[in-house]
Amino acid sequence: MLKGALCNVRHITTVDLPTYIALQNELENRGEYFSQQFHSPEALRREFAATGFVTDDREMMLVEDKTGAIVGSISHFKSRTPLAREIGYRLLAGSGGRGIMTEATRLMSDYLFRAYQYNRLELLMNPLNIASERIAQKCGYTYEGTLRGMFFTDGQVRDAKMYSLLRSEWEQWRGSDVSRERHL
Template sequence: MNLLFNGRTCYLRNLTVDDAAEMVQLLLRNRDYWAIYEPRHRDSYFTVAVQREKIRESIYQARENREYSFGIFEHDTNKLIGHISMYSIKRLPFLSSLIGYSIDEGYIGRGIATEAVKLVIAFGFEQLRLHRIEAYVSPRNLGSIRVLEKAGLREEGLLQEFLFINGEWEDHYYYAMLESEF
């Protein structure tokens, strides 16, 4: 299933195995920046072979309607500048999913992440017919909190010592949007 969503500043499309080398470059450029809020990865993660396998797995997950992973591409250059996923898709009685995203450090503050989140939310509610879309965010990640709030999600609470990131248990806010709020 080839999916493409166009926004004003970016577009989203399914990654293919041909994107693996460009994904490695994106990951390497942001290795330290993204490790502030995400677990660090072993060196082997930053290889074309591993990224090609991750993309193959994401294609399989999409076919099974369990997860959708997209590259975030800049309109003007077609450059891969981030990734966004709708994952942990649950069917009735939940009809929910989580979203997660990362933007190249060189592109933050331009509204691209907010636009990408809005595009994925529209996909979730309009095409997947979900009832609820959720996201977790570190209380320290003020930029990502702004993204979620601008995209229309609202904070529902704090999950204490929720994720083990780089040797520490970290709290995370829980954000959500209901289908009726879309």
Template sequence: EAVRESIAEVSPWLPWCHENYSIEESREFVSTRGKSAADGEWYSFAVFEKESGKFLGGVGLNFINRVHLLANLGYWVRSSSVGRGVATSATRLAARFGFEELGLHRIEIVAAVGNIASQRVAEKAGALREGVVRKRLLIRGESQDALLFSLVPEDLAK
């Protein structure tokens, strides 16, 4: 339901979100996340509305580099819940988890140059815009430039 309502806004940026997204794909994603977390490879968190229990989206840490103590952070929020600070709050909570529980020193957020909404979330979460990374993302077979943002533990104190 959340993915279906969000296809127009999310699919240009996240390849897993597509017109034919099925409940089976959702189940497969959920079933593999536990193993990924147990292996320390990928930590995914579902975001729910506190009052109603409604599913709002997700946030996660992936591409975890244990040598340099860094990871990538990604997020998405269902269209009907955009503009309420959900992604910003979830981003800060996931970053705090990365710093406090995983011992990370740096978290990166990579947003396609055209994904203004994701860039705003990164900025509102306190991330520093470091610059443009050329051809950083491959979305639907097309290389796209991206903006690189970073969070370090001190950023969450602000």
């Protein structure tokens, strides 16, 4: 489990599975920037039974607030670029504005750079998703550009903004965090 001041990031357990499946298929929880495609509950159960949603290609985790309530999910998966990993996250409706997904993204970034040899982490987002862009910026990610026609979401082909964080930047950024903490 990855523990923060505002949230915890943890693997999905058997007890969580019914809630997770329901959340995956509740359109109200998806917001305007996520696919409206449903996920088969039976396929999700089979995948969980086979892998626990953890493979070499992808690791899916839940984000819970400090009361233990599930407020979102975060994952990392193979990127389209070598030596990189992409992070994806989704905050449930009504859970925004508290800094939880920013902290979850920091926790996931720290975890990936400490546990693996990745040189680069990436975040892709809808160009209109200002909240997601702020998360990227607060976590030290750099805007690289807009990928045109990248996703098919909500019946339309959409662009995606790409942000990245290199290991060297993370090391410098995390070092300045530690230095700041010592002086507080």
